[in-house]
Amino acid sequence: MVSLPEELQAREAAARRRVEELQAETAELAIRLEEAREDLSRLEITRETVAQVLAELSAAETEPHDATGRVPEANESATPHGVGVMMVPPWREGLVVAVLPDVYRDIVEIIADAPGPLQAKQVVPRTGLPTTTGKIEGTRGKLKRLLERGWLDEDAPGQFTLARQGPGRDRVNSQ
Known part of the structure; x- marks a missing residue:
């Protein structure tokens, strides 16, 4: 027959093992969560970059003429380099x-x-x-x-x- 203190010690040891197992699982999940957040961040940046490039290409295709009305030659760009979609517009009165x-x-x-x-x-x-x-x-x-x-x-x-x-x-x- 097992004494009450021995039974309590056995149960305490089992509970301690379970806590340690759950802590290990939690640490593993935290690592996986951080990796998933980093993947999400990279995908968001990629999507924003692709949207910006496509907008620039679309603007270049829809406006093939320059300010003088002539069509730029093949080696000329229809829009100046560095011009594209501005995601954060400058603040001005009335802008929300x-x-x-x-x-x-x-x-x-x-x-x-x-x-x-x-x-x-x-x-x-x-x-x-x-x-x-x-x-x-x-x-x-x-x-x-x-x-x-x-x-x-x-x-x-x-x-x-x-x-x-x-x-x-x-x-x-x-x-």
């Missing part, structure tokens, strides 16, 4: 955040909802991405693009806030 691609819109909304300036490493987890170096750097690039196009301001290096655009937004206590 809805014109931005989803990722950029999310970033602007996160910055707008923040009580103060945010860094890229603070924005990344709020977008649902893992806080890996690659995701932080990618987000920093998006923040800089939004800054260049007038959607955001950079109060101090790496500290992003919503841009102070429009009448009265650049003054404290403007109401």
Whole structure:
């Protein structure tokens, strides 16, 4: 006959083994999840790049004439190099955040909802991405693009806030 303390020790050992097995499975799933997120990120970037290239090609095919009305020769480009689809348009009066691609819109909304300036490493987890170096750097690039196009301001290096655009937004206590 087995004593109660021995039975409890056996059950505790079995439970400990089960916890260790589940922790190992969790670690494996976390690795697989990160790999799947990286694959998704690469596919999104590829899709955006392909859409941009196709838009440039489509624009070149639909406008075969240059400004003078002549057809460019075979070695000439119908559109200048570097001209293509601008995914983040420059901010101007009357432009709403809805014109931005989803990722950029999310970033602007996160910055707008923040009580103060945010860094890229603070924005990344709020977008649902893992806080890996690659995701932080990618987000920093998006923040800089939004800054260049007038959607955001950079109060101090790496500290992003919503841009102070429009009448009265650049003054404290403007109401």
